[in-house]
Amino acid sequence: MDKKKLAEWLSQGSIAIPKLLLYHYKDLGLSEAEFVLLLHMHSFMEEGIVFPTPAELAEKMTVTPSECMEMLRKLLQKGFISIEENVDEQEIRSEKYSLQPLWEKLVHYLYAELLKEEKREQQEEEQSLYTVFEQEFGRPLSPFECETLAMWIDQDGHSPLLIKAALREAVLSGKLNFRYIDRILFEWKKNGIRTIEQAQNYGKRFRKYQQSSKPTQPAQSEYKQTIPFFNWLES
Template structure:
């Protein structure tokens, strides 16, 4: 009869962890708590839970679900975590966390670091959005901003201008901001100055149309909070 030893249970209860994550996390501006959440996300995926909630993660760490949610947002802001979508049966869409951006960061050959004035602005843009929305951004909203910056190559300054335009139009939602950015891109607008000129022209045209139609003129003075700033 084979005797069961504790180490046999240990051998069966393994989690494969990339060595570079443990040896280089500090060089990528990751905290110990962020690493723990990454490991929990990895563990959850291995047991078939691909989009664990902050509550579920908090059950296995020493900090609460609110801090877990904040760490998830931060990992997405750092572009180390993403939410992917898969087309399931009956036109349903399955969503799951993906650590692929982190693995790519750890294992892809890195170019020599260069000073990038947009990188700090990219991090600050998340703070600005949360201030304007008056709440933390959802993972999906963070992913949208990351797509604007990384895939659509929108400059943070231009995203900031689109956010201000949405605020002043009283249409503070991501769909409207996305529409503004797409419209500017279609018209070849690549700088804040070009966006400002285009918006001034648009609002002046709108004001003239309202006057012609003998309708009450909308107060557009607010637009110049950003349209005339230097």
């Protein structure tokens, strides 16, 4: 084999195909033929041919120019490609294909899938939250208690993780009831606590304040205080 010829072939370079497009073209509603056609359009554009004809595209595929024309029409109709005005350095106006709609569709699809995944994870977290409460209470939750849990999430905006933290604080405090847990969440929300990290920092400041304000010889009655929140966070 002529080494110079081989080097010439290799010097023609390659085209970069996003793996996400390769993995999801079917999900976008593209057929294999349409996918390959888009790849050839992309290749032509990288070579500076911004408006390849159906005949030029068909020559690279196993379809006729008329079949290629029909696929281009469908791709335009379905919003995968667009035709834009092109102005060169000599200000000569012409037309060019754009694959921008394809990339936008791909991004939109991936974003929608991400939202679905986040929603699924949230539903799993909420379901896990109900299970944890039933395990701690040792019984199924009542309809009112289920409604309270939903209210904490939907109306008050507490995360399932923070609700579990409040539950554990109630368990450690020996006050396992929804009213006490609601009070913990109320205090956290009033002080802007929305994450475990914030709860940790707030707990440190809370205990530091308690220690600094604690009298050296407190009366016996002063020992009867509510167990401080957040103790478990440092365990």
